[in-house]
Amino acid sequence: MHISDIDKNFKIESKIENDNLIWLDCHTQPFVLTGLAADVEGRFLRLPAELMERTRPDLAWLAKQTSGARLRFRTDSPFIALNATLPSVDLMCHMPLTGSSGFDVYSGKSMVMFMAPVTITTLQFEKLAWLSQPADDDGFRDITINFPLYNRVTSLAIGLSKDSAILPPKPTAYGKVVFYGSSITQGGVASRPGNNYANILAKNLDFELINLGFSGNAFGDSEIADYIASIPMAAFVMDYDFNSRSLDELRATHEPLYRKVRATQPNVPIIMITNPVPDIYCHIKDDENPRLDIIYATYQKALAEGDKNVRFINGLTLFGKTERDTCTVDNLHPNDLGFFRMAEAVYPVLREVLR
Structure with a gap:
């Protein structure tokens, strides 16, 4: 007997025809949901509810979008199905x-597999895939489900074989790596969640991902800086440049954000990254980039004060030297090639500081 047999509120409406299929809510143990703030109501939020109440409304709205959220577990089920409900579906050009x-x-x-709504009116959707990838010697596979980059999620159920077992995921090799930045950090505009550069790095370096990319709203807000500084982490990626509304705002917030994190976590590695497209979007030459100068000044000052756990990546290197515009959709937001190249560029730096 299953709980849905005696409580209809737990019943998942499904059109998948498989008599051996059982549906489980993603909050059920031993599933492990990461990349989200704890919430007593079980909502999928990237910031704590109390912080959302006192921060800017735009930030609070973006915090409901689930970029970086991942569900992890192990199973010997021969297939996996998903059944998701979203509150709305919006098109972006x-x-x-x-x-x-x-x-x-x-x-x-x-x-x-990937699973997505077919139209903007498709608020509940589902899909099943048979698992052909090799299992471990014990017959179990390590499963990771990446959540949407630019939408909210109302519910997610996992469908597995009734005869299967479910185990907690293996511990990650490293703890939390926090990414803070703009729409690019959030994942705009990858073709699917796993292709965002932060997700690619989390997969290949095996760390717990915290994505605090806030589209158009990475202003270095003081309350966000305080929250970031409070998160115990293995590394911090300050992918924060482009959204600052002026040079004065970037100058007034970039170094203070670094110092807040450094004050609470004296030894955590901090990687500072600049805008990847100053040339093809802003038409700025590398030797005439005042935003880069501000960020590099934070880095240089940290080095001068004896901080050995800071790194700097010139964003101009992230897309490589050739076919740079081919890495974007609009000369600004990376496509899958752009995100792949970003991950390739950041990987050796992040690997070195984590080790």
């Missing part, structure tokens, strides 16, 4: 629904 509102599923490091 430069981002497919598979990225903004879709999920993707990995077995180990291999993508198994």
Whole structure:
């Protein structure tokens, strides 16, 4: 007997025809949901509810979008199904629904399936995939489900074989790595969640991802800086440049954000990254980039004060030297190639500081 047999509120409406399928809510143990703030109501929020109440409304709204959220577990089920409900589906002219509102599923490091709404009126959708990837010697596979990059999630149920077992995921090799930045950090405009550069890095370096990318709203807000500084982390990626509304605002917030994190976590590695497209979007030459100068000044001052756990990445290197515009949709937001190149550029730096 299952709880849905005696409580209809737990019943998942499904059109998938499989008599051996059982649905489980994603909050059920031993599933492990990461990348989200704890919430007594079980909502999918990237910031604590009390912080959302006192921060800017735009930030609070973006915090409901689930970029970086991941569900992890191990199972010997021969298939996996998802059944998701979203409160709404919005179209963007430069981002497919598979990225903004879709999920993707990995077995180990291999993508198994993606699932997304077909139209903006499709608020509940589901999909099943058979798992052909090799299992461990014990017959179990490591499953990771990436949540939508630019949408809210009302519910998610996982469908597995009734005869299968579910185990907690293996511990990650490293603790939390926090990414703070703009729409690019949030994942605009990857074709699916797993292709965001932060997700690619989390997969390949095996850390717990915290994505605090806030589209158009990475202003270095004081309360956000305080929250970031309070998170015990293995590394902090300050992918924060482009959204500052002026040079004065960037100058007034960038170094204080670094110092708040450093004050609470004296040894945590901090990687500072600048805008990847000053040339093709802003038409700025590298030697005439005042935003880069401000961020580099924070880095240089930290070095001068003896901080050995800071790193700097010139954003101009992130897309490589050739076909740079091919890495974007609109000369600004990365496509999948752009995110892949970003991950390649950040990977050796992040790997070095984590080790």
